[in-house]
Amino acid sequence: MKAITVEASQQQWHRELAKRSKQAVEYIPLSQALGRVLAQDLIAQSDMPPFRKSPYDGFVIPYVANQQRFKVIGLIGAGEVFEGPVAPGEAVRIMTGAPIPADCDTMIMQERCEFDGTYITVRGDIVRGDNIVPQGEECSIGETIIKAGTYLDAGVIAVAVGLGYATVPVYDPLKIVVLTSGREILPVGEPLTAGKIYNSNLYMLTNLLKEHSFYEVTTHHVSDDPAVLTEEIALVSKLSKAADVIISTGGVSVGLFDSMPAIYEALGARELYNRVLMRPGAASYGGLIERGAGQYTLCFGLSGNPTAAYNGFHLLVLPILRHCQGYGRSELMSISLPLGAPIHKKNPFDRYVQGVITYTADGAVFMPNRVFTSSALLGLAQANSLTKLEQGVNNYEVGDKVPVMLLKYYN
Structure with missing residues (x-):
């Protein structure tokens, strides 16, 4: 097996994609x-701004030392220009955002002025150059x-x-095919029978893509029935001809009915890895179909378990999608936060734990989900972040600082 860490997977993808043509550009x-x-x-x-302007409502003047009383000779509204000269001892009433007349160098806020309809008298000292937003x-x-x-x-x-x-x-937006797999999968709305589960991963992955503004998505379900594998390969091949990316969930492990590696191989994918040194989600696949002339189809196989697939999407897939889409920065934002609850778990590989950034009297903390096994589903409803527990470190206590990746900015 080609086992690889999360970090090494990203480095390998970047090396492989160095010759990939950029997405086409449209206006x-x-x-x-x-x-x-x-x-x-x-x-x-x-x-910017393209002219000197007033930041407040008030009056503009040519500064005159020790003068507090000025004759008002005009009014400038936003979008208007005062063309006439403004002599010393004169003022022009001005609204917020309006351009300053060429002869004026000082602006006095309305609240400091007593205006009798013809003259203003200014309270307090006048400072030359006050309240002028400069051009540029x-x-x-x-x-x-x-x-x-x-x-x-x-x-x-x-x-x-x-x-x-x-x-x-x-x-141009990436064109993405999402494949779900498994004979145990039912479409939502059908009666749930023994041994069956609903296709929550389909909704999870397609909506995660939408959350990150990837809307060009086609979906298909692969049955994992060996009897129809040839037909499945033909259909997936047709769907993927114009695809920039294929993301599958389920069928990537070593079970008798795990068909996705065989499908990727039949599509002509060159395998980059088929196992990632992380928990959950070790059963993950990466492959590349070379189309020629700098064109590729990227293949990502994720676990069929919900927590593992959710983590794998954010750790393995999303940064590479962002890179291929042309983002200047593709990695997830990460901050350091104290733990809000202890975690005692053996970590033979790096472990990625979902949780919630919450707030206490002492500031923000990372509160891990109560259940973070591979097959857990319900925690997805609240998780807004992910922490990495280092390989070989099995005990984390309240207050220990951990790196926390931000998955969303609400909840």
């Missing part, structure tokens, strides 16, 4: 860009503002609009 309106990955840098097309405070024309590989979320899109972009270049 789309920003209204459709949420969840896509930027394919080219976005450059400032003007200074945030950036100058030509600066790189958003780098290629950035995930387009609401904040990034707002910045792109502010920079004047109506369309943006993004990478």
